[in-house]
Each structure stands twice: as structure tokens, then as C-alpha cells.
Amino acid sequence: MDLDEGGWNIPYADKITHFIFYLVFGMLGCLFVRERTKGQMELVKASRLIFLVAVAYGIGIEVLQYTLTTDRMAEFGDVLANTFGAFVGISLVRWSFSKERPLKWKF
Template structure:
């Protein structure tokens, strides 16, 4: 819901700090977190029985689909929000990074096991 709300009408003082591509960085970090926490959540719900590979595919699919859906909704139902292909790209790259992080955490080099 917050993805469809405009904060530009609020009088927020951002000061003199100007970070280039800050919104793309935010999208990337949000979807990295989305994918990472989504995998852990699905692991907990299935007690690890779903399998790492299948979980990664499901979470990646839904993260990318959700990112595209939000951009489409911003384009169609809001008047003060803009849909951008750059946001979709940042979302997708962030989701892949989250999946990569999960794969690293549960790799053979690390002591964490996927299945309980």
C-alpha cells in the first residue's frame, strides 16, 4: 500500500544530502530483504521440506511478479506516482541478490542446513 502512496505532498526536509539514484538503491535493498526473508519464512513454514532450489524459484518468481505489479499499479491507478523500468530492474536485481545471499548462507561451506 505504501508503494502507491505519494510522499511528495508532505513537507519533508531532506537537507542538503543528495544521493544519486537513492530510489533505485532503496528498491534494490527492499527486494534483497524481501527475497532473503521470504526464503527464510517459506523454510520455516515448510520445516525445510520444500527444498532449497524450489523455495528459491518460488520466492524469486513472486518477488519479481510483485515488483512488476506495483509498477503497473503506480502507472494505472495513481496520479502522482510514476512507473519506471529502472525500478523494475532494481527490484529484480535486488531479488536475485537476496537469493544469492540465501544460497551463500546455506552453502556447503557454511554450517547452516536447509532442512531441520
């Protein structure tokens, strides 16, 4: 049974989706660490932790797709999109809490 996928044909739509998901993952992850530690964990340390978690999670999902499924494909491009999205999301948080901005990392 074929499903109608609609008339939209956006090139690299899956990579864009991966990028956006991990951008949000990186931003929310940093903010989560900030809230859980009441701002006591340094921004640099929190951003490195979340970046490593995001990259490991992205690679883990791709490995699971490769090993456990028959109808899904693991793609290196997805890992790159995930990594770049997490990097951009974390960079946005770091920029938001930079010394030039009014937001403060510590409570």
C-alpha cells in the same frame, strides 16, 4: 506547500532503496518458506518460488502506479532494481546454506 527535503542529494537513491527492500524481501521470503515447510521444500525450489513472487510483486506495483495514480510514475529502472535486489538476497541465502557453510536448510 513545499517540504524541505534536506541537504542530501544522493544519486539514484530511489533505486538503492528498491534494491535494498527487495534484497531483504528475497532473504526473508526464503527463510519464511524454510520455516513454514520445516525445511522440506528444497532450497532451489524455494528460491525460485520467492524470486518469481518478488518479481511479480515488483511488476504489479509498477503497473498499479502507472494505471491508478496521477502523482507517481512507473519506471522500468525500479523493476530492474527490484529484480536485482531479490536475486542478490536469494543468492545470499543460497550461499549461507551451501555445502561449504555450517547452516543446514533441512531441519
